[in-house]
Amino acid sequence: TSSETPLKEKYACDAIIMGTHKEGGASTFWSYTLNLPLSSNSMISWKFCYLLHKLLRDGHKNVNSHRYCRNIKDMGILWGNLHDRYGHIVALSAKYLCLKIEFHAKHKVIPGNLEATDETLDREAGILRQLDANGAKSTTPAGQCRLTPLIPLILDCSFLYHFSVLLMFKLHSRECIAPDVLLGHRERFRDLFTSLTQFFNRAREMEFFKSIIQIPDLPDAPPNFLRAAALGEYKKPVVVMPGEEPYEDEDGEPQPEIRESPQVCLHESQRNIFQMCKEIENDSLKRELEVLKPELQLIKSEAQRCVTELKAQVNRLEAEVEEQRTHKQMAMVESEHLRLEVDSLRSASVAGVGAQIGLKEADSKCTTLKVRFSQLKERHAELITSHADLMKKVNCPGARVSFALLCKKILETDFFSFFHDEEDRHHSHICTINMKPLQLSINISIQPLASESFKQLSSTLTGLQAEKELLQRSLRDQEAEVNSLRQQAHFHQSSLEQERQRSNIDLCVLHQVYREGELAQKLQDEQFSLLQCAVVEAEGIILDAAAKVDDPIHVRCISSPDYLVNRAEITLTSLDKLQQSHIVYLGNRNDASGLLRAVTQFSHLAADTIVNTAATSHSAPTDQADRLIDCCRDCANSLLQFLKDLKLQGSLPRADPSAVRYMVQRIHALGEDLRPKGRDVLKEELGYMVDKEMVTTSTAIEEAVLRMDEILSQAKKDTCGIKLELLFNFSSVTEFYAKNSCWTEGLISASKAVGWGATQLLDSADRVVGENGRYEELIASSHEIAASTAQLVAASKVKADRNNKKLHTLQQASRHVNDMAAVVVTSTKHGQQQISDQGTMDFSGMSLIKLKTEEMETQVIFF
Numbered sequence: 001t002s003s004e005t006p007l008k009e010k011y012a013c014d015a016i017i018m019g020t021h022k023e024g025g026a027s028t029f030w031s032y033t034l035n036l037p038l039s040s041n042s043m044i045s046w047k048f049c050y051l052l053h054k055l056l057r058d059g060h061k062n063v064n065s066h067r068y069c070r071n072i073k074d075m076g077i078l079w080g081n082l083h084d085r086y087g088h089i090v091a092l093s094a095k096y097l098c099l100k101i102e103f104h105a106k107h108k109v110i111p112g113n114l115e116a117t118d119e120t121l122d123r124e125a126g127i128l129r130q131l132d133a134n135g136a137k138s139t140t141p142a143g144q145c146r147l148t149p150l151i152p153l154i155l156d157c158s159f160l161y162h163f164s165v166l167l168m169f170k171l172h173s174r175e176c177i178a179p180d181v182l183l184g185h186r187e188r189f190r191d192l193f194t195s196l197t198q199f200f201n202r203a204r205e206m207e208f209f210k211s212i213i214q215i216p217d218l219p220d221a222p223p224n225f226l227r228a229a230a231l232g233e234y235k236k237p238v239v240v241m242p243g244e245e246p247y248e249d250e251d252g253e254p255q256p257e258i259r260e261s262p263q264v265c266l267h268e269s270q271r272n273i274f275q276m277c278k279e280i281e282n283d284s285l286k287r288e289l290e291v292l293k294p295e296l297q298l299i300k301s302e303a304q305r306c307v308t309e310l311k312a313q314v315n316r317l318e319a320e321v322e323e324q325r326t327h328k329q330m331a332m333v334e335s336e337h338l339r340l341e342v343d344s345l346r347s348a349s350v351a352g353v354g355a356q357i358g359l360k361e362a363d364s365k366c367t368t369l370k371v372r373f374s375q376l377k378e379r380h381a382e383l384i385t386s387h388a389d390l391m392k393k394v395n396c397p398g399a400r401v402s403f404a405l406l407c408k409k410i411l412e413t414d415f416f417s418f419f420h421d422e423e424d425r426h427h428s429h430i431c432t433i434n435m436k437p438l439q440l441s442i443n444i445s446i447q448p449l450a451s452e453s454f455k456q457l458s459s460t461l462t463g464l465q466a467e468k469e470l471l472q473r474s475l476r477d478q479e480a481e482v483n484s485l486r487q488q489a490h491f492h493q494s495s496l497e498q499e500r501q502r503s504n505i506d507l508c509v510l511h512q513v514y515r516e517g518e519l520a521q522k523l524q525d526e527q528f529s530l531l532q533c534a535v536v537e538a539e540g541i542i543l544d545a546a547a548k549v550d551d552p553i554h555v556r557c558i559s560s561p562d563y564l565v566n567r568a569e570i571t572l573t574s575l576d577k578l579q580q581s582h583i584v585y586l587g588n589r590n591d592a593s594g595l596l597r598a599v600t601q602f603s604h605l606a607a608d609t610i611v612n613t614a615a616t617s618h619s620a621p622t623d624q625a626d627r628l629i630d631c632c633r634d635c636a637n638s639l640l641q642f643l644k645d646l647k648l649q650g651s652l653p654r655a656d657p658s659a660v661r662y663m664v665q666r667i668h669a670l671g672e673d674l675r676p677k678g679r680d681v682l683k684e685e686l687g688y689m690v691d692k693e694m695v696t697t698s699t700a701i702e703e704a705v706l707r708m709d710e711i712l713s714q715a716k717k718d719t720c721g722i723k724l725e726l727l728f729n730f731s732s733v734t735e736f737y738a739k740n741s742c743w744t745e746g747l748i749s750a751s752k753a754v755g756w757g758a759t760q761l762l763d764s765a766d767r768v769v770g771e772n773g774r775y776e777e778l779i780a781s782s783h784e785i786a787a788s789t790a791q792l793v794a795a796s797k798v799k800a801d802r803n804n805k806k807l808h809t810l811q812q813a814s815r816h817v818n819d820m821a822a823v824v825v826t827s828t829k830h831g832q833q834q835i836s837d838q839g840t841m842d843f844s845g846m847s848l849i850k851l852k853t854e855e856m857e858t859q860v861i862f863f
Contacts, residue, residue: 538603
């Protein structure tokens with residue numbers, strides 16, 4: 001219904017919430033609510049938001065609400081711009097519900113009775129602020145209509161606070177997270193703790209909540225998360241409904257309690273919320289580990305592969321060195337055999353055809369050995385060249401391993417083939433040694449021929465020794481190269497380790513930067529939300545001031561132009577500060593405190609200027625009053641447009657207060673036009689004007705004295721003493737009251753009034769002597785001179801020194817003028833009384849109206 005009464009809990013629980021469980025969804029609910037006048041009735045929109053909140057908490061999990069999130073958001077934006085009594089809190093509730101729906105749509109594992117946004121406290125703060133602004137009480141239906149939606153918020157806040165404390169202790173218990181990293185979390189928790197404590201204290205004092213829900217008491221200070229023992233001292237805040245007992249676990253660990261009540265139906269899965277939070281935390285950590293493990297495994301496998309290949313390469317090179325060392329020893333043994341063979345040939349003295357054949361065979365063997373050694377030498381040169389190429393390509397990690405493997409395979413093949421050739425050669429040599437007994441007999445016969453072959457063998461032996469030394473040098477070079485490769489492998493391994501550590505550090509830095517970016521964006525969103533709230537309040541203040549312009553009750557309020565000018569100047573100064581704060585906020589959107597203060601101050605000053613402009617127009621002339629009223633309306637429209645630009649994210653950078661400044665300056669100019677013109681005189685001219693007016697006054701007084709002497713001398717010739725005294729002092733009633741308009745301000749007006757009074761006194765005396773004036777004119781002129789003289793003394797005391805001799809002389813002259821004025825008044829009254837007593841009035845020819853007029857004049861004369 002559209003009445004300002006709270007929603008019936010029986011209908012909400014039975015007909016809607018329980019109906020969703022029976023239906024298995026909320027299709028019927030949404031089909032009905034789509035036909036409600038949510039855009040035209042704020043009360044129905046307010047109750048709809050409350051019912052949707054209860055449905056999300058206690059209804060079926062398949063409420064099908066995410067598809068209607070856009071409609072709810074549009075409804076909130078609409079009521080946020082209409083400035084209805086419930087418009088602001090409906091906008092906050094719609095924003096809160098949209099964030100809640102989107103959050104649960106993103107995190108489906110979290111049930112509907114856990115909010116994860118800060119909009120909860122914003123919503124309750126807006127409701128309590130509207131309750132105070134409208135003056136509603138918690139015991140009235142209007143107050144209960146506003147306060148009933150706070151019951152599920154209290155329940156949500158209690159569980160949110162409990163699990164936030166547990167999660168904060170969990171984070172601080174991890175050794176991998178430094179306490180300084182969690183400083184922002186602690187600051188944010190402290191702010192939320194302060195807001196929640198104020199909310200609970202305010203709600204606990206209201207009579208409406210005392211009979212419905214028992215609000216828990218929070219500690220005076222937030223828990224100390226840096227001290228692990230504080231978790232044992234922590235007590236869970238438990239919200240108790242009427243007829244319920246707080247639920248306690250056997251292990252003492254605070255757990256959320258789930259009970260059904262007439263006001264709030266809690267979700268059944270709330271008993272396992274703490275376990276679900278632990279599971280969510282574990283899952284998030286596992287996902288992070290799963291993301292990091294492949295990268296770390298890839299780095300480790302690459303490093304291990306490179307190290308393994310380098311070790312294998314080193315082992316192969318060492319094997320090759322051992323093989324070359326073995327070949328060297330075999331060559332030395334073979335050379336020793338050849339030396340023995342030469343000695344035996346040298347001692348042999350037998351010659352024959354068989355010895356000649358043996359000599360040929362020995363020559364062929366020597367030739368073959370030379371060929372083998374030349375091949376070995378060439379192969380060694382090729383190995384040195386391939387090793388140089390290997391060293392050039394060793395810097396390429398990808399191609400180095402494959403190239404080294406290829407080279408080593410080639411080396412193995414060559415060395416194995418060479419080994420087999422040498423083995424065959426040694427077998428043949430052994431056969432030759434076995435044939436030595438036969439050769440000995442042959443050598444004796446061919447001893448003459450042995451000398452020549454001995455020379456050839458000696459030269460061959462010398463060549464072999466040279467080849468031996470060359471092989472030894474090449475062996476030493478290869479050993480040095482192997483050591484160098486071993487060092488390079490060790491260096492490459494250390495480089496890979498450093499690269500892995502650097503990758504881990506970069507990953508941590510990137511993660512920290514991402515978190516800081518998220519926190520910065522969230523801080524900017526919070527600051528802009530605060531700015532929007534301040535701008536909405538400012539719009540309400542401006543609208544209230546604009547409404548007073550056409551309010552009939554405000555017509556009686558009157559303001560002076562001086563105060564209006566003062567208000568306009570202060571408003572312009574505040575507008576400059578607002579513009580500067582706006583520029584600072586655009587440069588740094590993490591801090592909107594300066595702009596919030598400037599918007600609040602400027603809105604109050606602008607509203608005050610509009611109200612005083614309307615009040616000044618009530619006492620201004622018609623044309624100027626119309627211009628002031630038009631300026632009021634134009635200024636209010638400009639202010640609302642400027643505040644609208646500040647409220648929207650897209651138009652915030654281009655918000656321009658030039659139109660507002662122009663309208664305030666127009667109001668200031670109109671106020672200046674309405675000020676008294678005497679104030680337009682510059683301060684430098686006031687001193688000269690005082691002297692000028694004093695000279696003018698002295699001249700007027702001197703002329704009055706001369707005229708008085710002339711009048712007295714002329715009157716003495718024609719009148720007696722009694723008549724002269726009487727004609728000296730009277731004036732009419734009309735002229736008496738007409739003189740009051742000549743009063744002005746300050747010293748200048750006093751000096752003018754003295755001279756003017758003296759002139760009037762002489763004119764009145766002249767008319768009385770000529771029997772054309774009234775005696776009352778003389779009395780009024782005397783009083784005028786006395787009063788103007790006293791005003792002159794008072795105005796002179798403002799700037800004059802207390803011990804000034806001229807001031808003392810002026811005071812004495814003022815007293816003398818007062819005495820003389822009293823004498824004139826007394827003489828005039830006395831003479832008028834004598835004339836009235838001597839004369840006899842004839843009433844026979846007077847009408848009734850004439851008689852009444854004479855009676856009134858007589859009473860005026862005597863009183």
